[in-house]
Amino acid sequence: MERYDLVYRLYDEFDTKTVREYQEFVDLFPAVDSRVALEHWQSANEELERRKDEIRGEFATGETLAEVAARATRDQAFTALDLESKYGRAVNVLVLDVDETLRSAGGTDNEIPRETLHVLTEFHEAGVPIVICTGQTLENVKGFAIQGLGSEIVHSGKLSIVYEAGTGVFTPGHGADTKQLLYEELATEIRDVFDTVRSRVLPEAPEDIRRGCHLQGNEFNVTLKPNFETGSSRAREIIDEALVYVLELLADAVVGVTDVDVDDASAWTRTFYADQDPEIRSVLEGEGVHPDVSPADVPGELADVLERIDVAYYEADAAEIGSLELNKVVGVERALEVLGVEDPFALVMGDSKSDLRVMRWADEHDAGIAAAPEHASRETLDHVLHTDELVFDRGKSVDVLRTVYALNRLARLG
Template sequence: MERYDQLYRLYEEFDTETLRAYREFTDLFPPVDSRVALEHWQRASEELDERMEAVRAAFPVGETLADVATHATRDQAFTALDLLNRYERGVNVFVLDVDETLRSAGSTDNEIPRETLHLLTEFHEAGTPIIVCTGQTLENVKGFMIQGLGNELVHSGDLSVVYEAGTGVFTPGHGSETKQLLYEELAPEIRGVFDRVRGRVLPDAPEQLRRGCHLQGNEFNVTLKPNFETGSARAREVIDQALVYQLDLLGEAVAAELEVSDGDPTAWARAYYADADPEIRGVLETQDGLPATDIEAIPQSVASAFERIDVAYYEADAAEIGSLELNKVAGVEAALDVLGVEDPFALVMGDSKSDLRVMRWAEENDAGIAAAPEHASRDVLDHVVRTDELVFDRGKATEPLRTVWALNRLAELE
């Protein structure tokens, strides 16, 4: 109980809220050419040092506790200590989704907050590798990562990008392993299906659909995004239509690639994926597109191909066809290998089904803990609440990061 007693005393006897406010101000103070502003920063910095010194002098492990107090709230610090008692180790790598996790269109203007970027930089300086794990294209991710974290960090050799939900891995500074195109390892017939779908998805689309959405610039996945505000009624309408259209294209592409000429491939695809995913079934029902075909009527060769292909539906945001053999877990494992993290214990942060696969992988392999925003998908929230309860408010990704900062500092006392 000694560590708990020390934390109780720390947060009871010291004004840690003011301490954190000084720390945040001095850390995030923008570069300005103003003598008055710089003097204000200097006074705040001196006050921070004095308050931290008081904590250092009050405890045998005062340096650690002072650092914990400047980063974590009381609740975050005690959560960190609970996690340490449960897992007996700190986090040694991050696996971070971006959209609606690190940033949120609803509360951060779709920008990663400065405090989140700064804390990630602190973790980097402390030697913690970062894996950005996203469905976005590589070029999109590289752009805002360099802008937010800086070119030096991104090219440090300790940051990896798993992009397009696991079809590729980009780890600057690792020679021939810098860019890995995992989709090149797929069977030729599966790559052929994707080539067929990609070649037709926009040229063959009905005019209303072609005007209402666009093909995201992926290297492999086929992702249709709305030309309307994400989450709006018009975006929901066009993505629902896009999902049905993509299912039909997929069925036809699989039948053509496998040279299956008898039967209705569009009905096969609709039936198979409706049976596999209740959300897809719901969309098909609202679009009057649910077929009468039983999945038992699907030819075995076609069903086997469907078993290797994922159809993902993100309400009012995207309709996507990807490979089940290439998911975020495969990408994360490849990134860990390149980064040289042999015994990972990760903080996995995300909001969608693709992130849930990584969270479950971490749990099954005793390889980490999970955190999610309060607006994450129901399955993700169920998992996070069942495991470590690291649920944070929209746009507040810094909260679990602060908990992990405290966890790692306390783990150093072991």
Template sequence: MVTHDTLYELYESYDTDALRAYQEFVDLLPPVDSRVVLEFWERADAELERRKDRIRSAFDAGETLAGVASRATRDQAFTALDLYSSHGRPVTVLVLDVDETLRSAGGTDNEIPLETLHAITEFHEAGVPVVICTGQTLENVKGFAIQGLGSELVHSGDLAIVYEAGTGVFAPGHGAETKQLLYDDLAESIRSIFEDVRGRVLTEAPADLRRGCHLQGNEFNVTVKPNYEIGSPAARELIDDALVYLLDLLADAVDEHLSAAGSDASIEPGRVDHRSLTRAFYADADPEIRRVLERDGVYPGTDANGRSDAYTDVLERIDVAYYEADAAEIGSRELTKVAGVERAFDVLDVADPFALVMGDSKSDLRVMEWVAETDAGIAAAPEHASQAVLEHALATDELVFDRGKSVDVLRTIAAMNEFALLRE
């Protein structure tokens, strides 16, 4: 059994910094057709094993401690032990966002660091399935996965990709279940509203929005992104305007759809117009949206009621999200990362999941909240994540990592799993 005292002795008595340096060199040295380099690698590998052997012979749990010390810092090891003490079980599946989580435009040239990719492959080799969970298209993610993780891992049957924020799930090697289009389950009424919004979003946009932004997503995830640098004042102003525009566009589409369907008055007669009602609905649900509407002077006030049941029912199935100076988005509440991850678990046969969920955005937050509510996982977020995500990560297990350093959390969880193996 490993205790805090054991870890103190380990990290005080041995040069674990040098041990980790040898381990990283042995793990990450790229293939080079050079006898000199090979001999240097062999000497480093022999020295690594010599240092590990000293630890193996000094502790009852020496094999575990040698492995932990060769990859985890002192702080990571103590965090890992505390996590296992708190949760009492190992992580059995990884759920990983890509952009601004595994990779970060601000610190890693927008590439996933080699040490992060290696850590993921080590989890896979230990029998932990991997779910890549992203807003990107399937083709984009497949390309990075095959190039970064390797075709063998991608096609092993233990990897799934939840793409376009829950539109579909791709799990190579699972026959008829390999590719599942989750939007097939959407009601035709919701599909028609999204088709309307998607078809009008750029053609009817004001000139400044058409020039200053571009469209991402698919027909069930309409995302407006700035052409300016994300986080800049120009991007912030543009996305604030885009949010108001998308809310009004959605309001028009819902009202027209309900009127065409012969619904019992989409808006109650004599009450506030449908645009004001839609703004109020989403402002009540999201304080960030309300702040934007208040700043722009278009918040309708708390007395903006009068939606019919039919109108409210539709809005409750459609999500509007705001990411300051980054994006404004309309999506389906039925096509979320949570729905995609649940389906991925089913395909991969993860019957009793305890997941590490890593992400930075509100769509990732829903997965984090889901595993927290069901006692099915741990959440981790980068320091630059959205405020709500950071608050959740800090309020649960305090797993917040520096920009571009997702590997720190992966190494912490790997150590946690090592401690768990001692008690099985």
């Protein structure tokens, strides 16, 4: 029987909603030292297996369909079928952003929901490697990964952390390849620029920026974060000021490794990045410092350096400089190499422009599918909508993970 017909029968003839409810209860039941509670869990588990057995007995592929029914809604199952029909293969690696993707301050108290963590453990048990791909520091990511997924998974050799948006890769259990500091491979003059900006960014900051921001504890990138609630009007004001200040420092630092005239470097640097990013231009115009200089007038020697340095503005959240030679794509490629994923077909989940680079890389290389939350950046959301429309509600990344879980199960049917 054709697979679509099988799935129609599954969801039309069986109470799959109740099966999913039992499965979720069994999976997420907290560890408690209570005989009554354990008996309740055992009773639910027995009922779950009874209902799955009914499905198993009805279809030749009953084991697969029972697992799909227990974890995916009707819509998720048919989306999974559409993806399998389009690509003809299962997802063999997860590439996942964290903030505002796996977790969301607006919907999950900035914690990764338990159901999301559980589905990730199921992918791990099925042999699917996990690449956490984030702008956060390594120590922050290691902490919540161990707390949420457990030390066994983190140190299994099947999990990698691409941190600081690609400046480093940490893959426990791989000997000399466990930690790779990709920024050490950059040219000396680029590293000198970052060293200079980092050493000056707080000591020389105007008082309002020094009081209103803190320097994130990165190994390489220079990131100013607000000392106010992310997303608040005060955070927006201070990060807008910080962006202008960071551009000024960057201009001075680049002068130190070139022969560009110091008097003109600031205006050229501002116009260079304003031309690159409309959000940066908007901030500079709002702060009254957008220069009356054409991007075409930027000296080639200055442009050659600036083209290798990324200035990122995250409204009411961060002002950052990073290396365009070290982005999430570079980090993901190195992580896949260490993990031994030679022919990747990834689920790439993220919300920002840095995640969009990975999504485009996957699309251009036929190496995966993309998913994003409904509040993702406009460009990211447009990409996802024009590919497979895998858009999920805030804090509900688990919905896409369950769809891909069903895809991987259904792909086995051939």
